[in-house]
Amino acid sequence: MVALWVIVGLIIATISVSVLGAAFSVVGIGALFSGALLAVYAMASALEFAKFVLAAYLHQRWHKMNAVFKYYLVAAVFILSAITSMGIFGFLSDAYQSASTAIEVENVKIANLQTQKASQQAEIDRLNRSIDEIPENRISKRMKARTEAEPAIATMTKKIDAIDGQIGQSNLNLIEVKKKVGPLMYISKAFKLEIDAVVKYLILLLVSVFDPLAICLVIATSEALESRKNAKYQRRDSESSEPEVANDELTPAPDSSEPGAGVIQMRFADDKDKKRKTV
Numbered sequence: 001m002v003a004l005w006v007i008v009g010l011i012i013a014t015i016s017v018s019v020l021g022a023a024f025s026v027v028g029i030g031a032l033f034s035g036a037l038l039a040v041y042a043m044a045s046a047l048e049f050a051k052f053v054l055a056a057y058l059h060q061r062w063h064k065m066n067a068v069f070k071y072y073l074v075a076a077v078f079i080l081s082a083i084t085s086m087g088i089f090g091f092l093s094d095a096y097q098s099a100s101t102a103i104e105v106e107n108v109k110i111a112n113l114q115t116q117k118a119s120q121q122a123e124i125d126r127l128n129r130s131i132d133e134i135p136e137n138r139i140s141k142r143m144k145a146r147t148e149a150e151p152a153i154a155t156m157t158k159k160i161d162a163i164d165g166q167i168g169q170s171n172l173n174l175i176e177v178k179k180k181v182g183p184l185m186y187i188s189k190a191f192k193l194e195i196d197a198v199v200k201y202l203i204l205l206l207v208s209v210f211d212p213l214a215i216c217l218v219i220a221t222s223e224a225l226e227s228r229k230n231a232k233y234q235r236r237d238s239e240s241s242e243p244e245v246a247n248d249e250l251t252p253a254p255d256s257s258e259p260g261a262g263v264i265q266m267r268f269a270d271d272k273d274k275k276r277k278t279v
Contacts, residue, residue: 002224002227002228004228006224007221007224007225007228010217010220010221010224011221013217014214014217014218014220014221017210017213017214017217018052018214018217018218021048021084021088021210021211021214022045022048022049022084024087024088024091024092024210025044025048025083025084025085025086025087025088025091025211026041026044026045026048026087027087027091028086028087028088028089028090028091028092028094029044029083029086029087029090030044031090031091031094032086032087032090044083044087047080047083048080048084050080051077051080051081051084051215052214052215052218054073054076054077054080055077055215055218055219056218056219056222057073058070058073058074058077059219059222059223060222060226077215081211081212081215084211085207085208085210085211088206088207088210088211089203089204089207092203092206092207093199093203096181096184096199096203099177099180099181100181100195100196102177103174103177103178103181106170106173106174106177107174109166109170110167110170110171110174113163113166113167113170114163114167116159116163117160117163117164117167120156120159120160120163121156121160123152123156124153124156124157124160127149127152127153128149128153130145130149131145131146131149181195184198184199184202
């Protein structure tokens with residue numbers, strides 16, 4: 001008989017893995033078909049519930065079902081498991097894409113700011129170069145050009161300082177986002193793989209374990225409960241079949257010292273004597 005604490009543990013594990021897997025799958029399928037979100041959530045939830053009920057039903061009624069119906073249900077469970085795995089894959093990949101997209105956004109922002117900075121710096125260099133090209137003997141013209149160019153150079157210098165501040169803030173945001181995918185980046189460097197490949201393999205590994213484990217836990221819980229119930233019935237039957245000792249007064253055994261003790265005396269009446277007495 002399966003111990004009670006094992007059954008309780010199986011029930012808790014089954015509920016937690018099944019509910020989490022179903023939730024990830026429903027959200028992931030909803031992300032794939034976001035055009036009709038509520039309808040997709042309802043459909044995916046119903047399919048998830050039907051999958052676990054079918055798995056338990058097949059385990060209990062396997063030898064008593066019609067072959068065609070039985071194998072159709074088996075195929076349905078496998079197809080539903082594949083759909084669940086696809087939903088979990090979509091959910092986990094979406095969670096990774098949200099972080100990787102944020103990194104790409106910050107990189108694009110930094111690249112754009114650096115381009116603006118380079119443009120402003122190039123304009124400052126052009127103005128300085130145009131002033132330097134004025135001959136030194138044209139002091140008045142050179143000073144006039146410098147006076148005219150200084151306000152524009154000052155404005156562009158302020159813009160460059162502002163751009164540097166925005167670049168610094170974007171770098172800080174990039175560091176914060178990279179913290180979310182830091183372990184994945186470390187694994188990619190350790191195994192010399194692209195981070196997208198590492199994420200793909202990890203998601204496939206989780207998907208290959210998650211839903212089959214949930215189905216196996218449902219079957220194991222059903223079998224453990226059935227085993228404990230059968231053990232209780234067997235124990236009850238064994239207790240009811242034991243001989244009961246009567247509490248009536250026991251007839252004392254004859255004393256072996258008396259003559260004829262232990263000898264059963266039987267009297268047979270002669271049929272002929274009975275007939276004579278009757279006549």
